[in-house]
Amino acid sequence: MTKEAISPGRGPSAVRRILGPAPLLGLLTGALACVLIERFFGQQVSDLLHLPKMPVLFGILTISKVVAGLVNALFKGAAFEGIELLQLPAAGVYFAVVYLLPLIGVGRITAGAANRAAAALARMPLPASALVHLGLMYVTLHVWAGMSDYRLITLNLTLIAVLFTLSLNIINGYMGEFSCSHPAFMAIGAYISSLFTVGLFVDDKVLGKALVAMPMDYLTFPLALILGGGAAAAGALIIAIPSFKTRGDYLAIISLAFLFIVKSLFENLQVLGGARGIAGQPDWATLPVIFAVVVLGIWIINNFVTSTLGKALNAVRDDETAAEAMTVNTRRVKMTAFLVGAFWAGVAGGLLAHVLRYINPAMFGVQKLAEVLAMVYFGGLNSVYGSIVGAVSISLLGEALRPLEILKWIFIPLLLILVMIYRPTGLVAFRDFDLRKAMGPRTDSRPKV
Amino acid sequence: MRKGLLLMVTLIGLGLALSPAAGAANDVIRLGFPIPLTGENPDVGASSKNAAEMYLKQVPTVVVAGKTYALKFVYEDNEFKAESAVKAITKLITEEEVLGVIGPQASAQAVPAGEVANNYATPMISPWSTNPNTTLNRPYVFRGCFLDPFQGPVAANFATEEFGAKKAAVLYDIASDYPKGLAEFFKQAFEKIHGPGAVVAFESFTTGDKDFSAQMANIVASGADILFTPQYYSEVPLIVRAAKENGFSKPIMGSDSWGSGDLMGLCGDDCKGLFFSTHYAAAGAQGATKAFIDQYSAAYGKTPDDVAALTWDSLGLMIQAIQNTGGLSGDIKADRTKVKDALAAIKDYPGITGKMTFTPEGDPIKCAVVVKINDQGQFAFHKSVCP
Structure with missing residues (x-):
């Protein structure tokens, strides 16, 4: 636009x-x-x-x-x-x-x-x-x-991908770290919110009978999402603390390890269905709900990254020592970025669980990581627009090229390579999302040069 | 710009002139296949597609209550991912307007896809999914294979009767839905026969592991009479070799997952003489089963695996149900429900993997066979076990 x-x-x-x-x-x-x-x-x-x-x-x-x-x-x-x-x-x-x-x-x-x-x-x-x-x-x-209901499901999943991509962009784009644990945060969010909704309101084979019968139980969905996001943020603490001392490759390895730990944790937790996962989530993630949550997420994340704290993220990315010298509390900054990113990844996971109405640990593996990394780097680092563009284009392309079967997996990676050659930081990188300017009138087609 | 416009107009004109009149779509029965054509397990998708293509060649048209319909199959790639399977089946049902769905094959995709099929009141048969959740409380969802709670006891009984085993060891992938479920059912059944503690080693690993020596050492030390390992064809050779190297000389037996893919190509002589329970036996088959195997081998140059055979049977069931409806109205929603009712009512369908009747839950009652891998490396019929 x-x-x-x-x-x-x-x-x-x-x-x-x-x-x-x-x-x-x-x-x-x-x-x-x-x-x-x-x-x-x-x-x-x-x-x-x-x-x-x-x-x-x-x-x-x-x-x-x-x-x-x-x-x-x-x-x-x-x-x-x-x-x-x-x-x-x-x-x-x-x-x-x-x-x-x-x-x-x-x-x-x-x-x-x-x-x-x-x-x-x-x-x-x-x-x-x-x-x-x-x-x-x-x-x-x-x-x-x-x-068309096919459009609806595609749109729902695309919106969730936007939120998920943006939440990773906080860490990988704005803070300049390479975190691989995002699918794990999503998994935690998906499981905890499912635990809440399925455990409390649905009769289920794995989690037992519904504990509460309430006529307006869908109103608790935001609570389920917040719980999921909160649990993911709590999980992020585990990864944020070692990240104080590590950077670059080492953080990537630690976070990848965390991804595997979480995945095998859910695989081995029989109370949560183990490898078979949890099915039967209530059908609460409708288009208006997802739209509202994603818009809220974009708004909050945009405010976060344009705040002083967000600028501190960039400072940490560009030079950690210099940032520290300039009174940036790097620990606090890193911690906050991880927690915020993980929270929204958890919320995205909660939405995903209630769109698909089934989750299993295998969904949150390395494949998911590759997918979201592609979206972040394709769309553009350090940019809210970039995350939206990346998530929407990769989701839509993946869907529209589905009939090509194996050729699709040649075409999309090729596109990624081309983007990396001609725009190494992604399509729309390093661009601020200025709401006022975006929505303002456009009297002159060409503003200042 | 102007040239482009001219070209466009010409092409549209051409399109209008050449395209056949619409409205012929009424005499077509469309069936959808959300199968993994790419992703981690493309073999599964290829087998399903092969079987379906062969079926279409043999049965291009179906007569329902005196009216002839052309069959049309729509394949949709589910990438072996749950999200993708949900999108694929939604597309098949709402965009392609299929009358029924065959697939997805693996449970991780079949469970969420079954939810979609049931919501849109479209009959779906998953040929290969063994997770109880696939069909649970979903009147529109059926499956083509027997369930693990049946296969577990089959293997336990066979081990007891055939080898006189009193102590058993199990090695399974804890991170994968199917092996884990089956391992537990086997343990239950075996301990029911021989008393608690009869499964002396219950060892696990995680998908992708290649080294099993630690588990094997425990299994050898436990003094088990038999090793049961319900793993996939790619892992079985590694396990069998690890057993040999660690000095485990007792029989090893497996489950239907052994039968898919190129087990013998990977395993060679090491797997000869072993047993596994499965849906059908390729070597020594007779009648319709033999005809299917011969045709499939001639067309694709390999023996059909159980995915192919089960897809063939599921497809046959679907077509049988469509014929049993006694006439389609052309209103796709009403027809889908009719097909579902007809599917549920089918009795003793003579499939190539055995006679099938659906329980009210949509799971078939059918026999399992135990096959022996003979010296030629073929899967030969050894014994049939019925519920």
Whole structure:
């Protein structure tokens, strides 16, 4: 949205030039228009284009399915109908007609009005303006996900990935350490919150009969998440204390060890289901709940990293000795960063457990670590935008390229390598997330140089 | 820009002119396969897909109440991950609009996926999952294999009768759902026959371990008459060799997990003469089972493993149930429930892995076989054990 290049000496980005002077408010309105168009006319458009179904992930899925069919036909001799090739341009046209053109069109047409509205909102307290933007964003996502349950589950898991990635970015990005224990924090959060919800409110084979019967038991879900996050933070203490003295490779090894300890702990704890895990979590992690928690998480983490303490994190990253000399209490800083990061990872774990409604220790292994590290480094270190971009793009790509099967695992790592070559710190690294500026009016398409 | 637009318009025009009229989709029965085509266990996905493709070649169309339907299978990669399996099955049910689902295979994916299938009221058969939670309280979820609480006693009884074993040792992977469950069921059953303490060594390791000498030393010292190790094909050769090197000369027996993958290629002569309980025996098979094995071997150049055989049977069950519905209405939601009811009502389905009838929980009642790995390295039928 506010992807315009701020660095001096560079002109407005191509995206920004096309979108014109539309502020975030205008773009959100445009996005809402897109999903409404899709909601009411998407089926007709896809029928008109002779697409077999309404494209579910912006047409990328349709394209990768055709490509997969083509690859199978070429290398394995599978049957392939040439007519399917026509789905390639059709998916592109669908994307253009339903998303791209309305977004640009509405964005440009409403730019004047949206700028005036944004200016009016900017005069109001920040929370009011933020609520308006978030409301628009939620409605857009709600309508978009309402069209298909597959979108809904993808969106839910993507939002959780955003929170999880951001929480790791505190440690790996802002503090500049290489921590490998994040899946363990997620596991602790997932288990403790499941223990709370399943143990108290659900009849379960592993954890026994429900202890409490309450008509509004879902209202306790925030408590479950906080407990999960708190337990993860408590676990982080174990890793934060040795991290006082270690840096770099050694911290990576200690934290990796912690990951394995936690995983085997849950594997061996028969009261928590052992390797079989816990199933039957209540279905409480709905889209509004996840959206609210993730937004809250982003807000708090953003405040944290832009606070004095957050700046101290950067100081510790750049030179620990110098930071210490400049009166930064490095111990306290490291400890806080670990605890905050682990807390939100635990909350993400609690959400994940209640979306999948099943957890087992194997889910929180090295594979999960690789996934989240890829999201952090792909999106960009030291940046809230970066975490959002990284988590969303890797999740969506992983989903949209699923039909390619094994080729997907060539394509995504290749993309990572390319990003690391051309942008070694990730796509949108080291950029502050200034809420006021992001939501403000955009009178001039090109601000100061 | 203008050229691009022109090209687009031409292509759309072409698309409109060439594409066949919509609406032919009514005469197609779509089944979904959320299977691990990539990830840690691609062999499992490949076997499932092979079996399904072979089935499709043999049975391209199904007649339901006088109307012919073309079969169409949709494969979705679950990456051997729980999250991915949930997304894959949701996609199959809501986007691909499949009538029924075969898979996922392993319990770690089948348990969460079963929840999704049950929520969307879509019949699902997991051919290979042994976790009780997969089908528990889920009327729409079935499985194609017998459960560990049955296989454990089979192995315990066999060890007692065949080898006269009085003391047994168990070596299992504590971090993996299936071996751990089965090891415990074996222990229970064996101690029920021979009294508490009859399992003299109950040794564990963690997924990925390659050195078993410490556990073997304990097992040898315990004086066990038999070693039971319900591990996967990749670990069995290491365990068998470790046993030999540490001087354990008593029989070793295993479970159905031995039968998948390339056990003999990895194990060679060391595994000859050992026994394991499983779903079916490839060598010495007869009738439909033999026909299946011959065709599969001819098509893919290897003997079908139990995943392939169970997938074949699950698919057969699903098709049988669809035929038993007595006609599909075209309303996918109503049809899914009809298929579920028909599945639950199937009696004595003659599968290649034995006769199957579902319990109300959706688990089949079927016989297990004990196979012996013969001197040619084939899995030969030794004994059939029925519940």
